[in-house]
Amino acid sequence: MPELPEVETVVRGLRRSLPGRRILSVRIEKSDFIDDPALVERELPGSRIVDVVRHGKFFLLRLARNGAAQPDGSLLVHLGMTGLLTPRDPREPAPRHTHVFMPLDDGRELRYTDARRFGRMAYIPESSLAGLLSPFGLEPTEMSFAEFREKFCTRRAMVKALLLNQQVLRGVGNIYADESLWRARIHPMRNAATLNDAQARALHRSIQRVLAAAIKLGGSSIANFRNVDGDFGEFQLRHRAYGREGKPCPRCGCTIRRMVIATRSSFFCPRCQPAPRGRK
């Protein structure tokens, strides 16, 4: 479930209370989503969390040992579809599918919950961090139009597939891909290299506006996304295309369609977002 705005919402929540805290110990129940559980169990205890930063849909607890100010490693986290990392009172019963428990030096406990276990967790030593993050594409909230055109509009693939490709843009997922395309009036099957200048600019602008609006509303909660305080996001109330099959397009009234494009459910307005020639 979590895409860039949901991960950003979680990161902002964690950043309010984690920096400065020390991890006392780590207890792992299920570990099939952790790269090297023994390494996590060995490296985290005693580390201080100096910051929480997002990278696309991933985020990192930046960790420093002893009294060091500079991090010497990180806990890398991807929430997959159903993951959540949140500090709780250890006296409350842990919900089902809580797999990792990390008591902190302020009496709280960081807990990782993930029903489907599509998430990922790994300890990353500082020396291998840059190499790990380098394959990812542009940060969509910060990319200039020139960067977007160079990286995105030179590719001959369907725009829907490219928006979801984390090596092109990092952080866009199925909801925000469809919402951006609706806003830019571009059909998901369009070949990116055939977008004209106005369409490319509209898409660049739409991606940034949709993401900014979603972050402002705390992300989208379709079924179960919650922030670290347990609250739902509200951007789902502003979805114009995603999840609205059979309902009227808010712009033209035509019926929103759903079809599988690039192997994912895709919602679009067949009138506002005209299909490219030869496709339907």
Next chain:
DNA sequence: CGTTGAACCTGTTTGC
């Protein structure tokens, strides 16, 4: 390169 389908795992919704 680009596309497709299957796999990973559990829970919820939909359809007959």
Next chain:
DNA sequence: TGCAAACAGGTTCAAC
């Protein structure tokens, strides 16, 4: 009502 199928915000890998 009951059960099975379909579907879900994620990535990855293999095959064509």
